[in-house]
Amino acid sequence: MFLNRQVQHQMLSIGVLFIAFLTYYNGYENPDKLLWDENYHITSAYKYLNHIFFMEPHPPLGKLIIALGEWFAQLLFGINVEVNNAAIVNVEHIKDTPINFSFSGLRFFPVLFSVFSALIFFNIVCQLIKNHWIAFLFTFFYLFDNSLIVHSRSVMLESIQLFFILAAIYYFLLRLEKHNSAIHYFILGVIIGLAVAVKVNSLILLLLFPFLFFYPLFCRFLLNQKNKIEPLQKIKIFSLIKSLLNNGLALLVAIFMVVAISFYLHFFLGTELSENKYDASAEYISVIKNKQTRDLSNYWMMLKENLSYMSEYEKNVPRYKAYDKDENGSLAFAWPFAYKAISYRWDKEGELTQYLYLFANPLIWLFALLGFILSVVYLLAIVFFQLPIKDKKNLYLIAGFSCLYVSYMLVMFQIERVMYLYHYFIPLIFSMFLFFLVFKQIFLLNNKFNKRLLYLGLIILSIEIYYCYTVFKPLSYHQPISANEFERLQWFDYWDLKVVLN
Amino acid sequence: MKNLLNNSSTHASANSHTNNSKEWVFIFLLTFIGLFLFVKAGNWWVDILFDKNIKLLITKHKGDIIDLDMPKDIDFEETLYVNSINFPQADVLSHKQTGLIGYTLDFFMSLDSKFEVKQTQYFEFNIYSDDGFRLRIDNEVICEHIYNRPMQLSQCFKKLAQGTHHLQVDYYQGYGNLGLTAQYKLLNSDELYYIGENSDSIKFIPWL
Numbered sequence A: 001m002f003l004n005r006q007v008q009h010q011m012l013s014i015g016v017l018f019i020a021f022l023t024y025y026n027g028y029e030n031p032d033k034l035l036w037d038e039n040y041h042i043t044s045a046y047k048y049l050n051h052i053f054f055m056e057p058h059p060p061l062g063k064l065i066i067a068l069g070e071w072f073a074q075l076l077f078g079i080n081v082e083v084n085n086a087a088i089v090n091v092e093h094i095k096d097t098p099i100n101f102s103f104s105g106l107r108f109f110p111v112l113f114s115v116f117s118a119l120i121f122f123n124i125v126c127q128l129i130k131n132h133w134i135a136f137l138f139t140f141f142y143l144f145d146n147s148l149i150v151h152s153r154s155v156m157l158e159s160i161q162l163f164f165i166l167a168a169i170y171y172f173l174l175r176l177e178k179h180n181s182a183i184h185y186f187i188l189g190v191i192i193g194l195a196v197a198v199k200v201n202s203l204i205l206l207l208l209f210p211f212l213f214f215y216p217l218f219c220r221f222l223l224n225q226k227n228k229i230e231p232l233q234k235i236k237i238f239s240l241i242k243s244l245l246n247n248g249l250a251l252l253v254a255i256f257m258v259v260a261i262s263f264y265l266h267f268f269l270g271t272e273l274s275e276n277k278y279d280a281s282a283e284y285i286s287v288i289k290n291k292q293t294r295d296l297s298n299y300w301m302m303l304k305e306n307l308s309y310m311s312e313y314e315k316n317v318p319r320y321k322a323y324d325k326d327e328n329g330s331l332a333f334a335w336p337f338a339y340k341a342i343s344y345r346w347d348k349e350g351e352l353t354q355y356l357y358l359f360a361n362p363l364i365w366l367f368a369l370l371g372f373i374l375s376v377v378y379l380l381a382i383v384f385f386q387l388p389i390k391d392k393k394n395l396y397l398i399a400g401f402s403c404l405y406v407s408y409m410l411v412m413f414q415i416e417r418v419m420y421l422y423h424y425f426i427p428l429i430f431s432m433f434l435f436f437l438v439f440k441q442i443f444l445l446n447n448k449f450n451k452r453l454l455y456l457g458l459i460i461l462s463i464e465i466y467y468c469y470t471v472f473k474p475l476s477y478h479q480p481i482s483a484n485e486f487e488r489l490q491w492f493d494y495w496d497l498k499v500v501l502n
Numbered sequence B: 001m002k003n004l005l006n007n008s009s010t011h012a013s014a015n016s017h018t019n020n021s022k023e024w025v026f027i028f029l030l031t032f033i034g035l036f037l038f039v040k041a042g043n044w045w046v047d048i049l050f051d052k053n054i055k056l057l058i059t060k061h062k063g064d065i066i067d068l069d070m071p072k073d074i075d076f077e078e079t080l081y082v083n084s085i086n087f088p089q090a091d092v093l094s095h096k097q098t099g100l101i102g103y104t105l106d107f108f109m110s111l112d113s114k115f116e117v118k119q120t121q122y123f124e125f126n127i128y129s130d131d132g133f134r135l136r137i138d139n140e141v142i143c144e145h146i147y148n149r150p151m152q153l154s155q156c157f158k159k160l161a162q163g164t165h166h167l168q169v170d171y172y173q174g175y176g177n178l179g180l181t182a183q184y185k186l187l188n189s190d191e192l193y194y195i196g197e198n199s200d201s202i203k204f205i206p207w208l
Helices: A005-025 A038-049 A061-077 A085-089 A108-129 A132-138 A146-152 A158-175 A182-196 A200-213 A215-222 A237-269 A282-289 A296-316 A332-337 A362-385 A392-414 A421-444 A451-471 A483-488 B012-041 B044-049
Strands: A342-349 A352-358 B054-061 B074-082 B086-090 B107-117 B121-130 B133-137 B140-145 B152-160 B163-173 B178-186 B202-205
Touching: A005 A108, A005 A132, A005 A146, A038 A061, A038 A085, A061 A108, A061 A158, A061 A237, A108 A132, A108 A146, A108 A158, A108 A421, A132 A421, A132 A451, A146 A158, A146 A352, A146 A421, A158 A182, A158 A200, A158 A421, A182 A200, A182 A237, A200 A215, A200 A237, A200 A392, A200 A421, A215 A392, A237 A296, A282 A296, A332 A362, A332 A392, A332 A421, A352 A483, A362 A392, A362 A421, A362 A451, A392 A421, A421 B012, A451 B012, B121 B133, B121 B140, B121 B163, B133 B152, B140 B152, B163 B178
Parallel strands: none
Antiparallel strands: A342 A352, B054 B074, B054 B107, B086 B178, B107 B163, B107 B202, B121 B152, B121 B178, B133 B140, B133 B163
């Protein structure tokens, strides 16, 4: 082509950002009504803005970023400056927003992070399959997934978390084939720490460390230039353990540092007491009353109480009720099949209804699940049926992402409290990458693949993904539809979409 | 495990014969998915298979409806087109072919259709309704039951001259179950048709 690769890549990056702007950002301030957990996160954000002490089931970074967006909106555009703050900060969650309340500041950073996540996603796929045209088409998996779009266009934590998770994965891939010192693991730890400081389930990223650390060993162990196995005795065990500990420590220190700083900011801002004391100890209350929350000598006491609150809160969250027809939660094993969709809100408009549903793009989720299944089949075939290995890095990444997926899901199976479909976003991303890696394994590793047919297939796939997105778009953008049109969206009975009747 | 320690073997010559087949399998899979999406997500087959012979105006009433003739206090209205007067008994309004319409209580329906009678003959009309209804042809009331009732049959007869006629059915649902089906047949025939379905003796004129 007449444009060099770098220019092509830049143009495709702009294309990704443009599409993400249209699907994620455009009109994000609508609906101007509460949905799902926004009533909790908005309250938390306003508590930060008004320096009210509170404790939270999640680490503070996500809420701080949300509050920052609202602060900018108030400062620069005068948005929500006349809101009665007392009505918001003195409750655990608001039941409704004041008249003329705007969501544009509060939703700004979650949406912005989701737009830039698209760019990181694209670059990750470029790293995985080394073809930016195919990577652009594969980025449709992120750009047109209805569930990611709905959830990201709201005052929620997951889009901010996902941004840092993707950043960590991207950094991991950039460093995979390079020599890594403690500083590189420290940087990885910072990025992982940012994700953990938003939501604790980001700790799954700790598994990136062994996969990054042991990759050189994997390569040496597997084969060398002379097609000989390097004897195990040649591996310097003590040196390896020392390096493992050094680099592991650098990573953990970085994670701890980021999380610690985010909590310090939380204490820094929470200087006023409200009616709710969150079961804080007398000592803690005294520190707040004496305006000593910014004093580092009180830091450990406050941190301990906040972590204890997080733990207690989780224990008191109700369990999944299978018999309850209004239950919005679902079991982890059902998530890959996009069950259960959640109705975030609905509003009547005459004979039509506007819905906002957390609902998957079924084609994307189908291919993502297929990616995971084929990856497992491939790994089993390597181990048990001596399938030839075409590309060791591809094998390693398939094993790595499969391990991440399985580990996360195993943890989810152990959790007793009710969980929701959006808790599957992290393994969904892993399974998307697995699909791309398996695709590469099947088609791209052999130089004799039929380029025209393959690109035709990818274009058909992209069109179908886009088509699915447009079919379910009314449920993602709060667009009015009739009961009949809604009924037609229920392709399978198990989806259990609930129509609002007239 | 031994294989993990061996060099990866290349099978270029074998692969060159199978490359195209993998791509074709991929495209076949996508084509199959595409057909599925086309059938599931498109309403086109409804338009092709079913003529829009009946114009349906649904009026949602504010408050309770007592009988068919009470003044309408309109909340909102909706116009639809269906192929026949066939709304099976249920707790929510659905059409037999086009599916869920989504009304449950306190609404009126006005159904409107024009049709051609090929030959002057006597016709029998069988109307099942829950709750009340009124059948008019050329503005003449043929039969009616204007109050609440469970799904029950009203039967009426009319001689229709050759030519074009205007049929109107008014209906209302109060509360509880609902349903409306309207059929016709030649007086001395056993073959029943839903109003909106063409037969040897009557041809409906589509709205669209």
